[in-house]
Amino acid sequence: MSDTWRILVVEGNKADRATLTEALARQGHDVGAVNSGGDALASYEAADLVVLDLDLPDLDGLEVCREIRAARDTPVITVTSRGSELDCVLALQAGADDYVVKPYGLRELMARLNAVMRRSRRTACADPGAEGAAVLEHGPLRIDSHSREVEMRGRPVPVTRKEFDLLALLASAPGRVISRESIMHQVWGESWSRRTVDTHVSSLRNKLGGPEWIVTVRGVGFKLRSMR
Known part of the structure; x- marks a missing residue:
């Protein structure tokens, strides 16, 4: 019953990239994968959602997130091995819609993907606090x-x-x-x-x-x- 999304996986680790891409594809999604921030910035416009690893070989993942957010409202979920509260706050301040800390389970990630996409698609008609004054x-x-x-x-x-x-x-x-x-x-x-x-x-x-x-x-x- 899930919609099919175009998901861009930005993951610097080859094994993690392959595992995540395969898992998302099994869920029926159209998945593209890149291993660098530069490639992410060149290809994210075609995606419905971006799963962004913050530890990239060329650019700071937070900067990549800020660049995406400055240009578009594409949902972004960051993946990080940095699990401190400060690191999570920095990801949110950079424009991420949510974050997942490594190691994570596929069920947790899929739950967050689904939640972010539902909020993204109902934003125009169901904003909290929007029942009163605009x-x-x-x-x-x-x-x-x-x-x-x-x-x-x-x-x-x-x-x-x-x-x-x-x-x-x-x-x-x-x-x-x-x-x-x-x-x-x-x-x-x-x-x-x-x-x-x-x-x-x-x-x-x-x-x-x-x-x-x-x-x-x-x-x-x-x-x-x-x-x-």
């Missing part, structure tokens, strides 16, 4: 649900799909605590983990200019700070 303004913070753009004091704030969805959800009820479970299910569906939410919150705080914008309510969840 533009949410909270002090100097402005969130446009139609264009999916965020501004802080008139300056654009680059966010990924999931960061936008998370921020729009919190901004739909500023000052109200939204439970971690509700955030997980509304933004990530069935593919989520506690660490995923925390990593995205950390990334958003950095992009908004400080930790005070998203308040942690210990044992419950998160809220956008009240301006009162």
Whole structure:
């Protein structure tokens, strides 16, 4: 019942590249594979989704991700052996929609691919927080649900799909605590983990200019700070 996607695998390790390409092809997808950042930048435009290894022989994978994101909204899932919170935050800040830490299982990767593609295709009609006003303004913070753009004091704030969805959800009820479970299910569906939410919150705080914008309510969840 799964759709067929054009997936570009960017993987510097020959064995990993062959294994992943074969596994995705068995799922019925049209898979292309390259082993360098330069080849990725030359061929990603034809892909519906990019699986990007961050450890490439020629270019920094984070820079490749930034280049793709600057030009197109093609979904990108990064694959990394760097499993620290900082490394994951850097990947998200570079524009990745999600990340997988090596070694990973195929089921986990496929769940994340499916979740990212579902969010990508329903973005225009089902944005969290879009049931109310198209533009949410909270002090100097402005969130446009139609264009999916965020501004802080008139300056654009680059966010990924999931960061936008998370921020729009919190901004739909500023000052109200939204439970971690509700955030997980509304933004990530069935593919989520506690660490995923925390990593995205950390990334958003950095992009908004400080930790005070998203308040942690210990044992419950998160809220956008009240301006009162």
